[in-house]
Amino acid sequence: MSVNGLTVAVLGATGAVGQQMIQTLENRDFPIKTLKLLSSARSAGSKVVFKGSEIIVEEATPESFEGVDIALFSAGGDISKKFAPEAVKRGAIVVDNTSAFRMDPNVPLVVPEVNEEDLRNHNGIIANPNCSTIQMVVALEPLRQQYGLKKVLVSTYQAVSGAGAAAIDELNQQSQAILNGEDFEPSVLPVKSDNKHYQIAYNAVPQIDKFQDNGFTYEEMKMINETKKIMHMPELKVSATCVRLPIVTGHSESVYFEIDQNGVTVKDIHALLNEAPGVTLQDVPEEQIYPMPAAAVGKNDVFVGRVRKDLDEDNGFHMWVVSDNLLKGAAWNSVQIAESLLKLGLVK
Numbered sequence: 001m002s003v004n005g006l007t008v009a010v011l012g013a014t015g016a017v018g019q020q021m022i023q024t025l026e027n028r029d030f031p032i033k034t035l036k037l038l039s040s041a042r043s044a045g046s047k048v049v050f051k052g053s054e055i056i057v058e059e060a061t062p063e064s065f066e067g068v069d070i071a072l073f074s075a076g077g078d079i080s081k082k083f084a085p086e087a088v089k090r091g092a093i094v095v096d097n098t099s100a101f102r103m104d105p106n107v108p109l110v111v112p113e114v115n116e117e118d119l120r121n122h123n124g125i126i127a128n129p130n131c132s133t134i135q136m137v138v139a140l141e142p143l144r145q146q147y148g149l150k151k152v153l154v155s156t157y158q159a160v161s162g163a164g165a166a167a168i169d170e171l172n173q174q175s176q177a178i179l180n181g182e183d184f185e186p187s188v189l190p191v192k193s194d195n196k197h198y199q200i201a202y203n204a205v206p207q208i209d210k211f212q213d214n215g216f217t218y219e220e221m222k223m224i225n226e227t228k229k230i231m232h233m234p235e236l237k238v239s240a241t242c243v244r245l246p247i248v249t250g251h252s253e254s255v256y257f258e259i260d261q262n263g264v265t266v267k268d269i270h271a272l273l274n275e276a277p278g279v280t281l282q283d284v285p286e287e288q289i290y291p292m293p294a295a296a297v298g299k300n301d302v303f304v305g306r307v308r309k310d311l312d313e314d315n316g317f318h319m320w321v322v323s324d325n326l327l328k329g330a331a332w333n334s335v336q337i338a339e340s341l342l343k344l345g346l347v348k
């Protein structure tokens, strides 16, 4: 690392996640000497303001990563597969936001509040987990540490910004069309490359990412497999149902979990969550205080409320977990990983 700071690249700089990465690097005053903004040829030449100066977006090529210390990737899995080896070959550390490398045993999958130490095993690429996984494990980890964890059943209520800038436009335009009594043709959600597209405005769509042979969607399988990997618990029982709602930003999750101990109270869990890193507890039912996506937008924390003991299982609990999917779910977790790399002395 140069004494004057790092050379940082953002690949996918014009996207929904990339824009938040740039904003987060600025807000955190990340030690940057040079910031390189990379996209496809489509937006090359466009300008982005960083700390008051304009930076021109460039088309990504393998040579773009020459001299780069840390590269934050969010341009899609295929683009990561193409460029990550090129960036690593040139000495960069890649923090990858796509699903391309998450389950690769040679790639740490990191949420700093949970498994920061896994960064020490990196071989140039570090994977940022799926947005829905991240916010859930941040809330579960303090409970797992104290009481042990046996089983997790989650249903998600996910915002459209997880599916990119085109999905945000589709929700906004469709809502307007419906209010105006005009016709519309869904073309982005639930999955752009799938055969059928459905209305998202005023709807709930139980498909995020593509269906797998086992009847689960890939988003559901990401939550299941990534949770076990991050927590180093291959034996953990996890299941998920992922649903898209007409919300621009902020994912919500109804999480049922079973711990290893009996006799634990909601008060015990509140005490742990109150002290947990990255968690803000918002749980005062008698004052109608609970987390909601509209209030979480723009915040880095994971918000937890509605903690209840199950009525049948003494070791079972329910909670409601909300976070900004573009921040802790993506950009903030990536920048936080970069900060951890610096803190642990893992950047050359």
Ligand code: NAP
Pocket: 011, 012, 013, 014, 015, 016, 017, 018, 038, 039, 040, 041, 042, 043, 044, 060, 073, 074, 075, 076, 077, 079, 097, 098, 099, 128, 129, 130, 131, 132, 161, 162, 163, 164, 165, 166, 329, 330
């Ligand atoms: P988006 O709004 O559609 O933006 C896509 C970005 O990728 C744009 O900057 C685009 O540049 C760039 N890009 C596309 N094709 C490219 C190419 N061939 N070469 C270089 N750059 C290219 O999507 P997004 O929501 O920001 O998400 C981007 C990716 O991040 C997703 O595909 C997903 O893998 C990942 N992601 C992860 C999470 C998470 O859970 N952690 C959440 C959301 C997204 P142009 O402007 O030139 O098109």
Ligand code: 12T
Pocket: 097, 098, 099, 129, 130, 131, 158, 161, 162, 163, 208, 209, 219, 222
């Ligand atoms: N398809 O990072 O559509 O694997 O909301 C995150 C979000 C993939 C990912 C979405 C997706 C990812 C979505």
